[in-house]
Amino acid sequence: MFGFLKSGFQKIKQALGKTRSFLSQRLRSLFSKPLDEETFEQLEQILFEADLGSACATAFVAHLRKELPEVPTKDIASILKIFHDYALSLLKMTPSIVGKTPQAGEPLVILVVGVNGTGKTTSVAKLAQMFTQEGKKVLLAAGDTFRAAAIEQLTIWAERLHLDIVKGQSGSDSSAVAFDALTAARARGADVVLIDTAGRLQNKTDLMQELEKIKRTCAKVVPSAPHETILVLDATTGQNAIDQAQIFNKFTPLTGILLAKLDGSAKGGIILSIYKQLGIPVRWVGTGEKAEDVQPFDPEEYVNALFDLD
Numbered sequence: 419m420f421g422f423l424k425s426g427f428q429k430i431k432q433a434l435g436k437t438r439s440f441l442s443q444r445l446r447s448l449f450s451k452p453l454d455e456e457t458f459e460q461l462e463q464i465l466f467e468a469d470l471g472s473a474c475a476t477a478f479v480a481h482l483r484k485e486l487p488e489v490p491t492k493d494i495a496s497i498l499k500i501f502h503d504y505a506l507s508l509l510k511m512t513p514s515i516v517g518k519t520p521q522a523g524e525p526l527v528i529l530v531v532g533v534n535g536t537g538k539t540t541s542v543a544k545l546a547q548m549f550t551q552e553g554k555k556v557l558l559a560a561g562d563t564f565r566a567a568a569i570e571q572l573t574i575w576a577e578r579l580h581l582d583i584v585k586g587q588s589g590s591d592s593s594a595v596a597f598d599a600l601t602a603a604r605a606r607g608a609d610v611v612l613i614d615t616a617g618r619l620q621n622k623t624d625l626m627q628e629l630e631k632i633k634r635t636c637a638k639v640v641p642s643a644p645h646e647t648i649l650v651l652d653a654t655t656g657q658n659a660i661d662q663a664q665i666f667n668k669f670t671p672l673t674g675i676l677l678a679k680l681d682g683s684a685k686g687g688i689i690l691s692i693y694k695q696l697g698i699p700v701r702w703v704g705t706g707e708k709a710e711d712v713q714p715f716d717p718e719e720y721v722n723a724l725f726d727l728d
Contacts (some may be wrong), residue, residue: 428575429705429706429711429713430680430703430705430713430716430719430720430723431719431722431723431726432705433680433686433703433705433706433723434680434686434720434723435725436509436686436693437468437686437687437724438686438723438724438725438726439726440467440468441464441468441724441725442467444464444467444497445461445464445494445497446494448460448461448464449493449494450673452485452526453486453492454564456477456540457525458482458483458507458696461478461479461482461602462475462476462478463475463553464591465478465479465687465688468686468687469656469657469686469687469688469691469695470687470690470691471657471660471687471688471690471691471695472687473691473694473695474687474694474695475691476693477694478501478504478607479502479540481495482500482501482655484684485500486500486627491585492589498725501725502721502722502725503659505551505690505721505724505725506717506718506721507694508690508694509607509689509690509693509699509717509720509721510717511693511697512623513693513697513698514671514696514697514698515671515672515698516673517645517673518642518645518646520639520640520642520643520644520645521642523542523601524640524641524643525557525603525604525608525609525610525640526609526610526612526645526646527600527603527610527611527613527636527640527643527645527646528545528609528611528612528613528617528644528645528646528647528648529613529614529615529629529632529633529636529644529646529647529648529670530545530612530613530614530650530676531615531617531629531647531648531649531650531666531672532617532647532649532650532651532666533594533617533662534565534617535617535652536617536651536652536655536662536678537650537652537678537679537704538562538614538617538678539562539568539571539572539575539614540571540575541650541676541702541704541712542558542572542575542612542614542697543558543572543575543576543578543579543712544669544704544709544711544712545648545676545702545710545712546558546575546579546581546610546612546613547579547709547710547712548702548712548713549612549709550579550581550608550612551710554609554610555606555607555608555609555610556581556582556608556609556611556612557581557583557584557599557602557608557610557611557612558572558575558576558581558582558583558584558599558611558612558614559583559584559585559598559599559600559611559612559613559614560572560573560583560584560585560586560595561592561595561596561598561599561613561614561615561616561632562592562614562615562616563586563587563588563589563591563592563616564589564592564618565597566588566590568614568616569588570594572585572614573585575709576707577593579709582602582606582608584598584599584602586598588640592615592616592628592631592632593628593631593632593634593635594635595613596613596632596635596636597635597636597638597639599611599613600636600639600643601639601641602639606637611673613632613636613644615628615632616628616631620664622669622670624676625669626669626670629669629670632644633670636691644671646647646673646674647666647670647671647672647673647674648672648673648675648677648702649662649663649672649674649676650678650696651663651664651673651675651676651677651678651688651692652678652679653677653678653679653680653686653688653704654679655712656688657691658689659677659688659692659694660688660695660696663675663692663696663698664696667696667698672698673698673701674698674699674700674701674702675698675699675700675701676694676700676702676703676704676712677689677700677702677703677704677715678703678704679704680703680704680705682698686724687724689715689720700714700715701714701715703715704712
């Protein structure tokens with residue numbers, strides 16, 4: 419068990435390598451000089467460039483100003499400890515919305531949303547693999563009927579991972595796919611249903627209506643479903659991810675976020691920005707290309723990895 423935990427921390431630490439390297443070089447250089455007003459201005463810019471966002475970067479600097487007078491030695495280690503503790507306090511705040519628990523004997527239904535190109539369909543497969551390794555029976559629903567490629571991609575993953583999948587024809591009603599998937603899940607005794615959805619944002623009204631219809635359909639088959647609505651975000655898009663989260667949260671309240679491609683980004687601070695602005699917790703992070711390269715988000719592991727600059 420301890421080996422698994424260590425492996426999980428090493429993955430998140432490696433995934434945050436680019437962000438940590440960026441912060442390490444800039445902060446060590448900045449705090450090698452005497453502290454003055456220009457130092458704080460440069461610090462805010464550094465944090466902004468690490469994609470903490472304007473509001474979050476400003477909050478970090480304000481907190482540092484408040485705490486520094488109480489610190490005997492104002493060296494880099496002391497400053498990082500202030501950042502570490504403040505970041506952890508942000509991530510441990512009560513989220514704005516939480517998921518629901520399925521009734522006894524009913525499957526956990528997770529609606530997965532996100533724009534095209536974020537790695538949404540692959541992330542569905544990664545979650546399926548994770549739940550399977552936990553001993554759960556998983557069923558996939560290819561609800562992104564807008565793109566034939568998405569149906570094909572999820573089908574390939576289902577075959578590779580030996581999972582049941584329910585799908586329709588390209589262009590068919592995605593809510594009908596959800597209905598059939600949940601009906602099949604109840605009949606087959608599935609523990610978890612993962613529903614992939616279309617990711618187009620060109621027409622927000624259509625997207626909202628489609629997601630609402632899927633949710634209503636799910637509730638008809640499994641009471642209180644979907645229990646979770648998870649948004650997949652691409653970590654490499656930086657602050658654009660915030661905009662996407664705001665749009666989807668407006669259409670369908672999100673219970674969590676899966677941050678994909680964290681290993682390819684130097685903007686790992688986006689996690690703090692998301693939680694600071696929206697109160698939506700990051701539930702999982704993608705740390706590589708393989709099916710097993712997804713893991714539950716641990717705030718302490720993240721903060722330790724982000725500010726461990728040795």
